[in-house]
Amino acid sequence: MGSSLEFLKGKKVVIVGGSSGIGLAVAAASLSYGATVVIASSSEEKVNSAVKQLGGGDGNLVSGFTVDAGDELKLFAFFDKVGVFDHLVWTATDKSAVGYPDIDLSEHRNVFDNTFWGPAAAGKYIHEKKLMASGGSITTTTGTVWQRPRKGWSIGGAAGAARVTLAKGMAIDLSPIR
Incomplete structure (x- = not known):
């Protein structure tokens, strides 16, 4: 096994929410470690800006799609376009x-x-659909509001807590995907 710096070399990483914030940082880091990156976001303007910022046009190392992540049919169509990949963030x-x-x-x-x-x-x-390559992973992120609610964030905190529990269950139910 190579060094941890080589874990993403030649891998395809899909990032839903990849046009800004943590998602954009994950995209940039993945590219720097040799991965091909596909970002998705609900804003076409933000997708285009992020792809440009990440060096889009440099071969096919980075691409972006506009998708409503809350619409299952649109989300499934997006994954069909992406095809088989290694990691989802x-x-x-x-x-x-x-x-x-x-x-x-x-x-x-x-x-x-x-x-x-x-x-x-x-x-x-x-x-x-067997779209995840062997050894693949699904990573979800959430802020701390589910652990330490802030005033006015009851609904958002509950959604974050649900996502944490979902991720733990998916690790069991979707095995061997991590």
């Missing part, structure tokens, strides 16, 4: 429900769509 989330209890809950029920249901659907689809 899910940083996409929905922060729109800040301000609880002074929000209209009916307008924020979608918070769980890409925070929880998106990665749940992605893992199931990847497993069923």
Whole structure:
């Protein structure tokens, strides 16, 4: 086995939520370690900007797609375009429900769509379609608000906690995917 610096060499890393923040940093780090990167985000403008920032056009090392991560059919179509890959990193989330209890809950029920249901659907689809290469992994991220709630973040914190529990269960249910 080579050094840990070579673990991503020649691997394809897909990052949902990869156009900004932690997702963009993961994309840049993955590229620096020799991976091919596919980023996805709900904003076409942010995807185009991130691909350019990451050196898009340099061969096929980085590509980007616009996708609504909370819409299963669009998400599945995205994975079909990507094809077989090695690692999925899910940083996409929905922060729109800040301000609880002074929000209209009916307008924020979608918070769980890409925070929880998106990665749940992605893992199931990847497993069923055998889109993850042997030795692959799914990594999800969440902030600390599920552990240490801040004022107004009750809904977002609950969605984060659900994602943490989902990731633990997926590790068991989708084995040998890590």
